[in-house]
Amino acid sequence: MKYYDDLRSFIDALDAMGDIMHVTREVDCDFEPSAITRRSYEIQSPAPLFHHITGVESGFRLFGAPASLSSRSDMPYARVAMSLGLAPESTGLEIVEALSAARHKPGIPPVRVESSAAPCQQNILRGEQATLDRFPIPFAHDKDGGRYANTWGTLIVKTPDGKWVNWSIARVMKVDGKRMVGLIVPSQHIGQIWAEWVKIGEPMPYALVQGPAPAISCVSGIPIPAHADEADYIGTLAGAPVEVVKAVSIDLDVPATAEIVIEGHVSITRDCQEGPYGEYGGYLGSGSSAQPTFHVETITYRDDPIWPMSITGRPTDESHTLWAMGLAADALTYLREAELPVKAAWIPEDSTVHWLLIVMPENWRELLPGMSSEELSQRIGEVLFKTSAMVFIPKVYVVDDDFDPTNLREVVWVLSTRVHPVGRRAVFEDQRVIRLPQCYEEEEYVAGKGAKVVFDTLQTTRHLHASFEQGYPQEVRQRILDNW
Structure with a gap:
């Protein structure tokens, strides 16, 4: 270094x-x-x-x-x-x-x-x-x-x-x-x-x-x-x-x-x-x-x-790399200070700083006995939306650690298959809104207030992936790799 x-x-x-x-x-x-x-x-x-x-x-x-x-x-x-x-x-x-x-x-x-x-x-x-x-x-x-x-x-x-x-x-x-x-x-x-x-x-x-x-x-x-x-x-x-x-x-x-x-x-x-x-x-x-x-x-x-x-615009520029990493680090710091066992925080570049992923370890239920995933999502929102940096983030996703959050293809797969169409989300009304996030209506910008949401995508039971890594015996995978 x-x-x-x-x-x-x-x-x-x-x-x-x-x-x-x-x-x-x-x-x-x-x-x-x-x-x-x-x-x-x-x-x-x-x-x-x-x-x-x-x-x-x-x-x-x-x-x-x-x-x-x-x-x-x-x-x-x-x-x-x-x-x-x-x-x-x-x-x-x-x-x-x-x-x-x-x-x-x-x-x-x-x-x-x-x-x-x-x-x-x-x-x-x-x-x-x-x-x-x-x-x-x-x-x-x-x-x-x-x-x-x-x-x-x-x-x-x-x-x-x-x-x-x-x-x-x-x-x-x-x-x-x-x-x-x-x-x-x-x-x-x-x-x-x-x-x-x-x-x-x-x-x-x-x-x-x-x-x-x-x-x-x-x-x-x-x-x-x-x-x-x-x-x-x-x-x-x-x-x-x-x-x-x-x-x-x-x-x-x-x-x-x-x-x-x-x-x-x-x-x-x-x-x-x-x-x-x-x-x-x-x-x-x-x-x-x-x-x-x-x-x-x-x-x-x-x-x-x-x-x-820095010429800002569609991904990927400094706003979507450095600034997004700084916001993720801010979120990670505050959540850990609140004694929540967060494994990682990440803002995908292609979300243009509109999505924040909060990654929980597989044993989070053991570390937070008696807390449901719905209660965890509510608590995460309560901590984050009080911080000044999170004024830029309208959508938070609480996710498992069984995928790579920095790989956009995997992120899209997880959010597509684990976000419930109606329920399993904590909505926070009347949060502070500024004009830089692009997803609000004009009357919300004028009022300076709008909704923010934490999506609970945590699995009750971990499902194995239909993938090369998880779908075949280890000896078969190794033989294929050795002969690839």
């Missing part, structure tokens, strides 16, 4: 295993990089690295699909695993376990280095020179409200008293060279911190970091408990503190090896229209909303910087 402390060493490692597609011809910055990246997701090709983009300074590059499925069929989750310092052949369930386990270990706080030792400050732009127009920011989709300056970068903010520092990913749209507008959801951590600045009537300092160490991008995009510092959690995953440097113009520390850092302040009112944007559910956006303005004041960057991007 190896931890990559900057984006470039990570790209080099992917390149060595044949998982980078070098696009050396000049590409138009409007749609071409995004369209190539989107196709790379859909055919599971190597991750595209764009070396020549029309209209920007020579040397500036774009990097697409940083944490999607690998083009290596023998290690499909290699990009996510390697980002987190895990072995490239790690399975999805192993990654979820690692993310959950790290939450119970002591955090390792970051360490500050001098500016001279921070590659992210090799070049410094101030005033009118600090303009987004210098950088290759494409349209993600042709129906979007603008060019999205943040799809895989880390936003760094902290409370006015400095006690809580938050690193997160949120979509941010370019308005012009000096302004962006970002989606600030009140219930999310960045929204809670922004509300504290609004209370005191002062604009919120922010740093938008493009291309930090891959683990920083990944952890920024998954749920961890409120008031926990992502930097400390990343240090735990890395086994060493994250190196940070003081930002040039604001009182924030930023990752020292980042490619690009944008510094400025966020308005205290929702004074600019953001969206629409094609989201992880797989549909192009159709609406916009008033959101705060991110004013651009200073930009620092490495020589020949690399701007990473």
Whole structure:
């Protein structure tokens, strides 16, 4: 296992295993990089690295699909695993376990280095020179409200008293060279911190970091408990503190090896229209909303910087790999803390973060004496739907452990044959609903409330599968394999 402390060493490692597609011809910055990246997701090709983009300074590059499925069929989750310092052949369930386990270990706080030792400050732009127009920011989709300056970068903010520092990913749209507008959801951590600045009537300092160490991008995009510092959690995953440097113009520390850092302040009112944007559910956006303005004041960057991007849409992109694994790890952590003997949690990529599978071991009835499967499903829903991350999950399936939950073919078979047409489900009415899940009616989005469900698919008696593995004597199977 190896931890990559900057984006470039990570790209080099992917390149060595044949998982980078070098696009050396000049590409138009409007749609071409995004369209190539989107196709790379859909055919599971190597991750595209764009070396020549029309209209920007020579040397500036774009990097697409940083944490999607690998083009290596023998290690499909290699990009996510390697980002987190895990072995490239790690399975999805192993990654979820690692993310959950790290939450119970002591955090390792970051360490500050001098500016001279921070590659992210090799070049410094101030005033009118600090303009987004210098950088290759494409349209993600042709129906979007603008060019999205943040799809895989880390936003760094902290409370006015400095006690809580938050690193997160949120979509941010370019308005012009000096302004962006970002989606600030009140219930999310960045929204809670922004509300504290609004209370005191002062604009919120922010740093938008493009291309930090891959683990920083990944952890920024998954749920961890409120008031926990992502930097400390990343240090735990890395086994060493994250190196940070003081930002040039604001009182924030930023990752020292980042490619690009944008510094400025966020308005205290929702004074600019953001969206629409094609989201992880797989549909192009159709609406916009008033959101705060991110004013651009200073930009620092490495020589020949690399701007990473995630182009969300139909499976499979970073929303369906990394983010889904983070949500599964969150669910797994809370259920085990509730003393439920859950074996695994998994969100199938092709469900676009609309299904969550909770896998129970064969002996769960012995571990929970007197509890029926209906009562277990009810309890699982009570635990999960109180957590903030589960606002994104409308459907939970409680399943046995006699199949591979990461194999979509097996998932479809199990759900098709074990979900009862009418009964065996726990319905939770009037749960919090936001617009990102695609399965609700307009009146439910307006009200902010809708139903969620836990399906009980647990078998009273385990049935053997009509399969090669379970349908024939072991000696017959071995003889066939030996002569295959």
